[in-house]
Amino acid sequence: MPTILAEAVRExxxxxxxxxxxxxxxxxxCAVRLTVTDLREHRLPNRWTGALAAGGGITLGLGCLADDVGWSRFWSMLGGGxxxxxxxxxxxxxxxxxxxMGDVKLAGGLGLYAGWLGWDHLLAAIVLGFVAGGLVALALVLTRRATGSTHLPFGPALLAGTAVALML
Structure with missing residues (x-):
């Protein structure tokens, strides 16, 4: 995303x-709100997962109108979601x-963002999200703050993975 932003400025x-x-x-x-809520309450409210998906779809969809490869990005965005x-x-x-199901709905919105950049970014977002979640779980188990059966919020890891993928 940084290179696309710089290119838009340059052009x-x-x-x-x-x-x-x-x-x-x-x-x-949306990421801040969803992270705070998931860490506190272990849930991802529809209002915020929906805002993420709708906001991403609308803004990135408009971005497709101003891009030479707009239709390709548009279909990649929808396919990614x-x-x-x-x-x-x-x-x-x-x-x-x-x-x-909150994690499932969150993934749809995150896929729009990562998919807009391409399938390689989508794969990176997925892998990074799971790696982040696994590392947090491992750290909590090793420090005895959680066990193998402890339910941990996964939304923050998914959001972090996608945020990093967007910066690649």
């Missing part, structure tokens, strides 16, 4: 720049107690 593509900055502001605002959501839904169905 004077102010519509794309405004759309991307708005999209990142939506992402940041659907693919990440489908993956998490399958994981939810396989491990009923391990992953909640």
């Amino acid at each position: 004077g593509n102010w519509l794309q720049l405004a759309a991307l900055v708005a999209g990142l502001l939506v992402f940041a605002g 659907a693919a990440y959501l489908a993956l998490m839904l399958v994981l939810h169905l396989i491990s009923r107690t391990g992953m909640g």
Whole structure:
């Protein structure tokens, strides 16, 4: 995303720049709210996962209008959202107690953002999210603050993984 932002500035593509900055502001605002809520209450409210998905879809969709490869990015964005959501839904169905529907809905919005950048960024967001969640769980188990059966909030790890992928 940083290279695309710099390119928009260099080319004077102010519509794309405004759309991307708005999209990142939506992402940041929703990410903070979702992280705080998930850490406190172990839930990801529909209002915020929906705001993330709708805000990302609208702002990044507008960014597609101002881009030479706009339609390619648009379909990649939609495909990324659907693919990440489908993956998490399958994981939810396989491990009923391990992953909640909030994580599944969150993944749909995160997939829009990472997918907009391309399939490599989507894969990076997924892998980084799972690695972050695994490292946090491992650290908590090693410090005896959690056991193998402790339910941990997974939303912050998914958000962090996508945030890092967006900066690649």
